[in-house]
Amino acid sequence: MISIRGLTKRFGETTVLDAIDLDIAAGERVVVIGPSGTGKSTLLRCLNFLDRPDAGTITLGDVSVDVTRASKKDALALRRATSFVFQNYALFANKTAKENIMEALVTVQGRPRAQAEQRALDVLAETGLANKADSYPAALSGGQQQRVGIGRAMAIGADLMMFDEPTSALDPEWVGEVLDLMRRVAERRQTMLIVTHEMQFAREIADRVVFMDGGCIVEAGPPGEVLDSPQDDRLRRFLRRVA
Numbered sequence: 001m002i003s004i005r006g007l008t009k010r011f012g013e014t015t016v017l018d019a020i021d022l023d024i025a026a027g028e029r030v031v032v033i034g035p036s037g038t039g040k041s042t043l044l045r046c047l048n049f050l051d052r053p054d055a056g057t058i059t060l061g062d063v064s065v066d067v068t069r070a071s072k073k074d075a076l077a078l079r080r081a082t083s084f085v086f087q088n089y090a091l092f093a094n095k096t097a098k099e100n101i102m103e104a105l106v107t108v109q110g111r112p113r114a115q116a117e118q119r120a121l122d123v124l125a126e127t128g129l130a131n132k133a134d135s136y137p138a139a140l141s142g143g144q145q146q147r148v149g150i151g152r153a154m155a156i157g158a159d160l161m162m163f164d165e166p167t168s169a170l171d172p173e174w175v176g177e178v179l180d181l182m183r184r185v186a187e188r189r190q191t192m193l194i195v196t197h198e199m200q201f202a203r204e205i206a207d208r209v210v211f212m213d214g215g216c217i218v219e220a221g222p223p224g225e226v227l228d229s230p231q232d233d234r235l236r237r238f239l240r241r242v243a
């Protein structure tokens with residue numbers, strides 16, 4: 001369903017993504033691990049053109065884009081086929097939980113407000129936050145804010161949901177409820193690309209674990225192989241550090 005070929009991104013002289021090849025099947029859960037500064041966030045951001053890649057092709061469902069020639073329309077098509085959960089939630093502080101979820105439904109998807117509102121309320125019920133619909137982010141715990149962030153991504157109904165260290169900014173007490181919600185999303189066979197340092201969660205949820213280092217995919221495979229019998233020295237060192 002998703003096919004990435006030769007995806008390359010440079011910041012100035014630095015090559016941050018070095019010709020990444022990656023395929024993700026429909027319904028597959030892929031977890032990306034690796035040291036910080038290795039290009040994990042950049043990979044996710046390039047897939048929906050939050051960062052503009054310098055080379056490569058991205059095929060997502062029936063949209064196939066040569067990134068060097070991508071038009072505004074192509075970028076928009078990729079953005080519509082993906083949703084993004086940020087480490088720092090990235091909620092609008094001046095909008096309620098419900099309004100945060102409605103925003104993209106109205107402005108990007110062009111849905112009528114009443115329909116967007118109903119969808120937002122349905123999603124809030126699914127995330128266990130029905131009673132927080134009219135609360136502003138400042139009145140919510142970190143865990144609740146991130147559940148709104150995930151609800152916003154769920155509401156879009158994108159082919160690919162991407163999560164960039166969704167629990168890294170949370171106090172430990174809120175991590176469990178966010179991972180639980182992600183498990184529920186996964187149970188629907190939602191295609192997911194997740195950057196996380198939660199190794200136990202990775203082991204449990206991933207169909208495939210991808211280890212990145214220095215802008216390259218160094219090793220990839222089922223969690224049992226990658227996490228239990230790592231082949232590459234860099235992966236062995238990384239796993240010792242995060243264990």
Ligand code: ADP
Nearest residue numbers: 011012016034035036037038039040041042043
């Ligand atoms: P990770 O998510 O694996 O920690 P990132 O994708 O955030 O890594 O960053 C990879 C590298 O790209 C880092 O060296 C970082 O400093 C650099 N980088 C990321 N974003 C920018 C940017 N907007 N401008 C310049 N350098 C950047």
Ligand code: MG
Nearest residue numbers: 040041042164
């Ligand atoms: Mg990152």
